[in-house]
Amino acid sequence: MLTAGWVRLSACAAREKEPWRAMACSVRRCVTWRSIGKKYVIVSIKTIDFPDAGRAGSSRHGEQLLRAGDVDGRAAHRGAAGGPAPRPAGAGPRATPSPPRPPRRGAHRAGRVASSRPPARPPARxxxxxxxxxxxxxxxxxxxxxxxxxxxxxxxxxxxxxxxxxxxxxxxxxxxxxxxxxxxxxxxxxxxxxxxxxxxxxxxxxxxxxxxxxxxxxxxxxxxxxxxxxxxxxxxxxxxxxxxxxxxxxxxxxxxxxxxxxxxxxxxxxxxxxxxxxxxxxxxxxx
CATH class of the missing domain: 3.40.630.30 (Gcn5-related N-acetyltransferase (GNAT))
Incomplete structure (x- = not known):
C-alpha cells in the first residue's frame, strides 16, 4: 500500500524553540512486507525560513503554508516576482513542453560539395x-x-x-x-x-x-x-x-x-x- 500526504507536527521540539520556523513531514511511502509482517516508513523533513520582521505571526503564516501544501514558500515568492501563480488544489498537472525533434537524417551533410571523382568500378573480366x-x-x-x-x-x-x-x-x-x-x-x-x-x-x-x-x-x-x-x-x-x-x-x-x-x-x-x-x-x- 502506498500513501502520500502532508502532516502537521503539533509537538515539534524545533517549533517550541524557534516559533518562526515551520516544519513539515512528508510521508513518502508506507510499504507493508507481508512475508515478515513489518512496516518501513521513509520520512523526509523540510524546513522553511520566513522573514523575521518582528517574529510575530510567523508561526501562524507557516501553518497556513503547510495546510496549502507550500512547504518551502516557493509559490508565494513566485507570485511576488511575477512568475506563474500557484496552481489551485485539485488542478491537473501542468502541460509539459514537447521535446525537441531530432535532426533529420542526412541534415548534417547539407552543404557538402559533391566529389567530382567517379566511383571506382570493378575490372571488366x-x-x-x-x-x-x-x-x-x-x-x-x-x-x-x-x-x-x-x-x-x-x-x-x-x-x-x-x-x-x-x-x-x-x-x-x-x-x-x-x-x-x-x-x-x-x-x-x-x-x-x-x-x-x-x-x-x-x-x-x-x-x-x-x-x-x-x-x-x-x-x-x-x-x-x-x-x-x-x-x-x-x-x-x-x-x-x-x-x-x-x-x-x-x-x-x-x-x-x-x-x-x-x-x-x-x-x-x-x-x-x-x-x-x-x-x-x-x-x-x-x-
Missing part, C-alpha cells in the same frame, strides 16, 4: 572463346613460359604462323578460351586431344597459362572452371593434366579443382640443363 585476333597475345604468353620457365617441357617458341595453325586445329570438341580484363588478354586455356587413337576420343588434356604480372588474381581457377564445364558439355569423360613437378602452383590449382595424382614420371625431360619430373593428374567427370 570476361571469359570467351579465342578468335584469330587473339593469336598474338596467346603466343606472347606461351613463348615466355617456353623461354624462361620450366612450366612446360617445350623448348621452341611459336611463330605467329605456328600459333595460327595451333588454334585452327582446335575444333568445337577441343575449345580454346581466353580471359580478357579491360580489353587485354591476360590468360588462356585449351582442351586438346589426349591421344590420336579413336578410343581416346572422350579423354582430353588441358592447359592453363596466365600472363606474367596477373598471377594470384584467380584467373587460373576461372579458366580451369570453364574448361571443365566445356568438357562436360561436350561429353568428355576424363581430363588429364601433365605438369612438371617443379610447377607447384599449377599442381595445387588442379588438385583444388578435383584432380588426383595418378602418375609420376622421373627425369623424363631435359630443359635449361635440368632433368624434370612430370606429374600426371586426372579428373573423372562422369562415373
Amino acid at each position: 570476361v571469359i570467351r572463346p579465342a578468335t584469330p585476333s587473339d593469336n598474338a597475345a596467346i603466343a606472347a604468353i606461351w613463348n615466355r613460359e617456353v623461354l624462361e620457365t620450366a612450366a612446360t617441357t617445350d623448348t621452341e617458341p611459336r611463330t605467329l604462323g605456328a600459333q595460327q595453325a595451333w588454334l585452327a586445329a582446335h575444333g568445337p570438341a577441343h575449345p580454346v578460351i581466353v580471359a580478357v580484363e579491360d580489353g587485354e588478354v591476360v590468360a588462356f586455356g585449351a582442351l586438346s586431344p589426349y591421344r590420336p587413337k579413336p578410343s581416346y576420343a572422350r579423354t582430353v588434356e588441358d592447359s592453363v597459362y596466365v600472363k606474367e604480372g596477373w598471377r594470384g588474381k584467380g584467373l587460373g581457377g576461372l579458366v580451369l572452371d570453364h574448361l571443365l564445364a566445356l568438357a562436360r558439355a561436350h561429353g568428355h569423360r576424363s581430363v588429364i593434366a601433365r605438369i612438371t613437378a617443379v610447377n607447384e602452383p599449377s599442381l595445387t590449382l588442379h588438385e583444388r579443382h578435383g584432380f588426383a595424382r595418378v602418375g609420376h614420371e622421373y627425369q623424363v625431360a631435359l630443359k635449361h640443363g635440368i632433368w624434370l619430373d612430370v606429374v600426371t593428374l586426372q579428373a573423372v567427370l562422369m562415373r
Whole structure:
C-alpha cells in the first residue's frame, strides 16, 4: 500500500524553540512486507525560513503554508516576482513542453560539395572463346613460359604462323578460351586431344597459362572452371593434366579443382640443363 500526504507536527521540539520556523513531514511511502509482517516508513523533513520582521505571526503564516501544501514558500515568492501563480488544489498537472525533434537524417551533410571523382568500378573480366585476333597475345604468353620457365617441357617458341595453325586445329570438341580484363588478354586455356587413337576420343588434356604480372588474381581457377564445364558439355569423360613437378602452383590449382595424382614420371625431360619430373593428374567427370 502506498500513501502520500502532508502532516502537521503539533509537538515539534524545533517549533517550541524557534516559533518562526515551520516544519513539515512528508510521508513518502508506507510499504507493508507481508512475508515478515513489518512496516518501513521513509520520512523526509523540510524546513522553511520566513522573514523575521518582528517574529510575530510567523508561526501562524507557516501553518497556513503547510495546510496549502507550500512547504518551502516557493509559490508565494513566485507570485511576488511575477512568475506563474500557484496552481489551485485539485488542478491537473501542468502541460509539459514537447521535446525537441531530432535532426533529420542526412541534415548534417547539407552543404557538402559533391566529389567530382567517379566511383571506382570493378575490372571488366570476361571469359570467351579465342578468335584469330587473339593469336598474338596467346603466343606472347606461351613463348615466355617456353623461354624462361620450366612450366612446360617445350623448348621452341611459336611463330605467329605456328600459333595460327595451333588454334585452327582446335575444333568445337577441343575449345580454346581466353580471359580478357579491360580489353587485354591476360590468360588462356585449351582442351586438346589426349591421344590420336579413336578410343581416346572422350579423354582430353588441358592447359592453363596466365600472363606474367596477373598471377594470384584467380584467373587460373576461372579458366580451369570453364574448361571443365566445356568438357562436360561436350561429353568428355576424363581430363588429364601433365605438369612438371617443379610447377607447384599449377599442381595445387588442379588438385583444388578435383584432380588426383595418378602418375609420376622421373627425369623424363631435359630443359635449361635440368632433368624434370612430370606429374600426371586426372579428373573423372562422369562415373
